[in-house]
Amino acid sequence: MAMKHSVVLDSRRCRGCTSCIKGCPTEAIRVRGRKATILPDRCIDCGECIRICPHKAIKSVGDSLDVLSQYEYCVALPEPALYGQFHNLDNIDIVLNALLKIGFHKVYEVAKAAEMLSDFERQCICEGPASVTPLISSSCPTVLRLIRMRFPKLMGHVAGTILPMELAAILARREAAEETGLPPERIGVFAIVPCSSKVTAARESEGLSHPVLDGAFAIRDIYLRLLSPMKHLETVEPMTSAGIIGMGWASCGGESAARLRERCVAVDGINNVIRMLEEIEDGRLPEADFLELSACTQGCVGGCFTVENPYAAKMRLKSLMKGQPVSRNRFRFEGSERDIVRRDKELQYLPTFVLDQDLGAALNKQLRIQELESHLPGLHCGSCGAPSCHAFAEDVILGRATVEDCIFKVRERMRSMAGKDEADDYLPPPFRRCQPEPSNK
Missing domain, CATH: 3.30.70.20 (Alpha-Beta Plaits)
Known part of the structure; x- marks a missing residue:
């Protein structure tokens, strides 16, 4: 599917x-x-x-707030990156109280679940070293999909825990059902997320057989709705339930900092992540115990759904952390309940780049791609509509394009038909053949 x-x-x-x-x-x-x-x-x-x-x-495209009307009781799960979007904010409780004014009945911070996950990871570290190193964080859905697609050999290195927002959704629904007496299906649980990847993860989880969220709202959409109620709150009830560790997950390095004694590497930006994964695959990073990989610059504060510069948002979060306890939450589940944080399905390889299910046919296509690519200019100009000459050759062999889509192949055909060099005139100046310099004689 x-x-x-x-x-x-x-x-x-x-x-x-x-x-x-x-x-x-x-x-x-x-x-x-x-x-x-x-x-x-x-x-x-x-x-x-x-x-x-x-x-x-x-x-x-995230969900619309209109979906709240489909449920009798609605719970908001704000990601900690939300707090860094507001100028002059000195109290997180203002944001949490304002969420109750825009249609939610309860707020459960994702940062609270993040602190539980951090404590669970510390407990696992105390029990003994990981079976594989380096262990790769499972907190970024984009990185998980990238590994499944391009680095399947590293799937065994990915931590077996679910996303913080998924743990928050499970616990929030459980709490809401106990408090209201409503059946779980009449309770709506919605994450407020900083990126497109987490919207997709809310719909189709990487680690759970069935989604535990009923939807996800973009931070930029909720941000606009919150501005007015934040200014007109009559009273601000204490609602903050997380400390420095949970809030730290919003920026790159926050998850690593909570692991304490381990040797950790934190990498942000999708291209940097790809380079790091390539090095791990080549066995060039044996000394790290844990890798925190964030597809967005500076971590979740740099998601495409945020409204503030990621560096400014990170600075504001640091300011909000002042005076907060290191952590307000512990992972206290015992026995089979400890599995609440673990995936219930294994990561599966996505054969996106497989040319054909038949090995012989795939090899033949690969050879044809290499042959065609050797006759292309190698400029990766994008004029054909593909990002590189290799991608264009692949498109041609797979039937997504024709050779004539390459402007240089068109020029060759024109020169062959006309028997003269006027075909260069039909190319943009950067791609024309160099003219011989005039002689000084």
Whole structure:
């Protein structure tokens, strides 16, 4: 079954400028007929195309607040990145109280669940060393999909825990059912997320057989709704339930800091993450115990759904942490209840880059791709609508494009038909052949 991606393309805004095809880390975008298209099986919902597109033609679609009316009782799960979006905020309780004014009946902080996960991880460290090193964090859905797609050999290195927002959803629904007496299906649990990847994860979990969230709202949408009620709160009830460790998960390095004695490496930015995974796959990083990999710059505060500069948001979060306890939560589950934080399904390889299910046919296609690529200019200009000459050769062999889509192949054909060099005149100046310099004699 195809994944329900949150990243979508508005063809009415798209001008076919090819800016997006260069930025996609999995080469999931093509331009055909002056319109970009997304190859859904290659998309990892990283949001790079959303950031790059100058015409705002690519966007991620979260849920509308109208969905709250479908449930008798609604719980908000704010990610800690939300707190860093507000200027001059000195009390997180103001944000949490305001959430109750826009349609939610209860607030359960994702930072609280993050602290429980951190404590669980510390307990696992005390029980003995991990079976594989380095252990890779499972907290970024984009990284999980990237590993499943491009680095399947590293799936065994991924931590077996679920996302903090998923743990928060399980515990919040349980608490709400106990407090209200309502059946779980009449309780709506919604995450307030910083990126497109987590919207997709809310719909289709990487680690759970069945989604535990009823929807996800973009931080930028909730931010606008919160501004007015935050200014007009008559009383501010104490609601904060997390400390420094939980809030620290919002920025790169926060999860690593909670692991204390381990040797950790924190990497942010999708291209940096890819380079790190390549090094691990090549066995060039044996000394690290734990890798925290965040697809967004500076971690979740840099998600494509945020409204503030990630560096400024990180600074504000640090300011909000002052005076807070290190942690307010412990992982106190015992016996089989400890499995509440563990995945109930294994990561599965996504054969996105497999050319054919038949090994012989796949090898034949690979040889044809290499042969065609050897006759291409290797400039990766994007004029064909593919991000690179290799991607274009692959498209041709797989029937997604024709050789004539390459402007250089068109020139060769014109020269062959005309028998003269006038074909160069039909190329943009940077791609024309160099003219011999005039002699000084």
